[in-house]
Amino acid sequence: MKFNKIVALALALVMVFALCACGGGNTDTKTDDSGSAAKVDTNTVSVGAVIIARDDVPTDQIYAFVSTIFNNHDAIAAQHGKGAELDLEAAASVKGVPYHPGAAKYFEEKGFKVDAVKDGAGTGTAAALNFGTGGDTGTYYGFGSVLANYVSTNSDCKVTALTSGGSQANVEDLTNGNVQIAFVQSDVMNYAYNGQRLFESPVTGFSVVAQLYQEQVQIVTTNPDIKTVADLAGKKVSIGAAGSGVYFNAIDVLNAYDLKDSDISPVYQSFGDSAESLKDGKIDAAFIVAGAPTTAITDLATAGSVYLVSLDDSHVQSLLSASPYYTAATIKAGTY
DSSP states (O other): OHHHHHHHHHHHHHHHHHHHHOSSOEEEOSOOTTOOOOSSOEEEEEEEEEEEEETTSOHHHHHHHHHHHHTTHHHHHTTOGGGGGOOHHHHTOOOSSOBOHHHHHHHHHTTOOOSOBOTTOSOOOOSEEEEEOOOTTSHHHHHHHHHHHHHHHHSSOEEEEEOOSOHHHHHHHHHHTSOSEEEEEHHHHHHHHHTOTTOSSOOOSEEEEEEEEEEEEEEEESOTTOOSGGGGTTSEEEOOSTTSHHHHHHHHHHHHTTOOGGGSEEEOOOHHHHHHHHHTTSOSEEEEEEOSSOHHHHHHHHHSOOEEEOOOHHHHHHHHHHOTTOEEEEEOTTOO
16 A cells, blocks of 8 residues: 555656656746745747837947946846846847847947948937837836936936837837837837838837846736647637737747637737736736846736746747847846
8 A cells, every 4th residue: 555655646747847858838926825826937039129219219328228227237227027027138138130230339348249230320319218128017117217217317318207008109200200219029120110011111229228028928827727829719708909020929839839810810919908907807828028037927927827838949939040130038026
């Protein structure tokens, strides 16, 4: 009898380890009675969160903006968790779109030479900067507000953070002169500059300020039976606003699993609206692309069980091979 109990215990442990090692499952983000959070990591892909500027923003304004942020990253990290991810090497690592001269000057002083600098940029006279961020429940706006307030308080560069419709809207607002700097996903930035996907023709009147952190592609559900991307087939799924960066990220992930948007029941919502729809039971899952932790998901997790759908290793590699804009990412247990 004692031997049988030992064998049963060993088998149980093997099953637990096998489940933990298996990619493509979902992760419960609801805390238990002891306050401990999700028990396992979630594998996914990410894109960069990049700040861009109109070419006519003065060099000294961008230099003040960048230097104030990176010279005081510890103070900024104390105000927002994303501040802890600020890294000079990553900030200066963007390729495919040239840097603003003000940013390039600062990075070179710190020993980092950017890939390219925009000729003729930095000659304008803007005295203050409107900063296009994102929805009011997203990381862009939350972190962007901290950056704007800190830079305005600690330098001669005055910055105002504004809510927006996200990356594509920010490129359009930048082009129209409604904002002078803006957050964008790295993939959307390249689509704009090269006239691809979201953009019918190249948009080239901007340059890079810095890459600040990575944005994870998060597949969120309240349904414990949705364990893999394949389980989304036939389900009502928010895949971002039509034509948005999130939309194309969702399509890329679905395609990696041999699914098309016609294989699901697509809903086109911002991630704030997606979180509300999940909470109200109006949709089964949502793609949310934002730096984790994301306020919309954190708030949702306080109301009930929320699960993150993990990508398995082979499909992560497929996404990396298909697009230069993705990076393998892990959302650590306990993030939510």
